[in-house]
Amino acid sequence: MKLSQLEMLVLLAETGSVQGVSERMHRTQAAISMALKNLEEDVGFPLFDRSGYRLNLSPQGRQFLRQAREVVKQQQRLHSLASQLQTGAEPQLRLTYDYTCAPSVLFAAIKQVQNSYPATELLLSGDSQLRALRRIREGEAELALCPWLPIFRQHGDFETVRVRPFELLVVCSPMLLEGLALNRLQRQDLLELPMLIPQDQDIGIDLDKIMRMPGQQRIRVNDSITQRELLLAGMGWGIIPSDLVGDALQRHALERIDIPGFMTHVNLEVHLVRSAERIAGPAEELIWRHFSGNALKGKRAL
Structure with missing residues (x-):
């Protein structure tokens, strides 16, 4: 036949x-x-x-x-x-994201790649600390999503595009705040509760320094995902990226704590990063244009 x-x-x-x-x-x-x-x-x-x-x-x-x-x-x-x-479409495109960033921000761009280049296999993986940037530098990934500081350029010849602000929040489970009024919380109240803190973010932020009065009881964890799960379980309060707890805040599984002067402001952004030394394939370029176009629209809106 x-x-x-x-x-x-x-x-x-x-x-x-x-x-x-x-x-x-x-x-x-x-x-x-x-x-x-x-x-x-x-x-x-x-x-x-x-x-x-x-x-x-x-x-x-x-x-x-x-x-x-x-x-x-x-x-x-x-x-x-x-x-x-x-026509040169990549057989495989490797994307990595820092654990402090929600990978869902990539989904719309990934969907475009699926529609335009269905033959390109997409590999999405999470990394902690600066490993995402190291993977870009070593040619082990094409694109990385991570918090960005200009000092990171010393780690490689990178090209970046802004994706969104990187915001750190102080949050806590309502069960841990039982008997305390959220709008009346003072620094001393948190001192008496356990503090959940990542061991080392390695993103240019020293959480011990930005906390002006950290809690005495501490539980250190090795990544932000584990920190979020412990927060949801009522094991303590902590500072965590807003991307990771937005849904929990909406359904009031976690509550945001705002105490004036409690935390030093940190000005960071989430960027999409790639090597400036390598020629991008069409699938990679499609994802890059998705975010660079959005960044341009944001500037025009301002």
């Missing part, structure tokens, strides 16, 4: 007539009928019920059609893959 015969069978099911297949494939009706007859001979059972006026599929034909559709779809995917590889 030939692929063109399977395509005719699929089109016959879609159009309902040999004439419809003939018009779609730009071949004569006689040629279509002969090809379908040869397909029946190849498979060894009747594909069509010819007892009526119209050419209808037999029960075996309907079952065969389901598999024929899959074969035709796979052939179309192979054509798409070949075309994209010919």
Whole structure:
């Protein structure tokens, strides 16, 4: 059997007539009928019920059609893959994000890549501390999402685009604040509660220094995801990136604590980062344009 015969069978099911297949494939009706007859001979059972006026599929034909559709779809995917590889689309695109940043900010851009370059495999992984930037520098990833400081340029020749502000919040579970009025909390109240703090953010921030009166009871964890889970469990209060607790704040699983003068302001931004020494492929460039275009719109709005 030939692929063109399977395509005719699929089109016959879609159009309902040999004439419809003939018009779609730009071949004569006689040629279509002969090809379908040869397909029946190849498979060894009747594909069509010819007892009526119209050419209808037999029960075996309907079952065969389901598999024929899959074969035709796979052939179309192979054509798409070949075309994209010919034009230089990356077979694989590696993205990494710092654990302090919510990867969901990448999803809209990733969806664009899926639609435009379905043959490009996407690898998304999380890293702690400065490892995301190191992976870019070492050629182990093409794009990184992470908090950005100008000092990071000493780690490599990077190109960056602003994605969003990086905001640190003081939060706590309502269960830990039982008996305390949120709007009347004082520094001393927090001193008496356990403090959850990452061991080392390694993003140019020393949380011990920006806290003007840190709690005496401490639980140190090795990443912000674990810190968030401990916060939700009521194990203590802590400073955590807003991206990681936005949904919890909305449903009041966590409460934001605002005490004037309690925390030194930190001015950081989340950036998308790539190597300035490497030529970007089209899938990577699509993600980059997604954020650089948004950044340009933001500047115009100002």
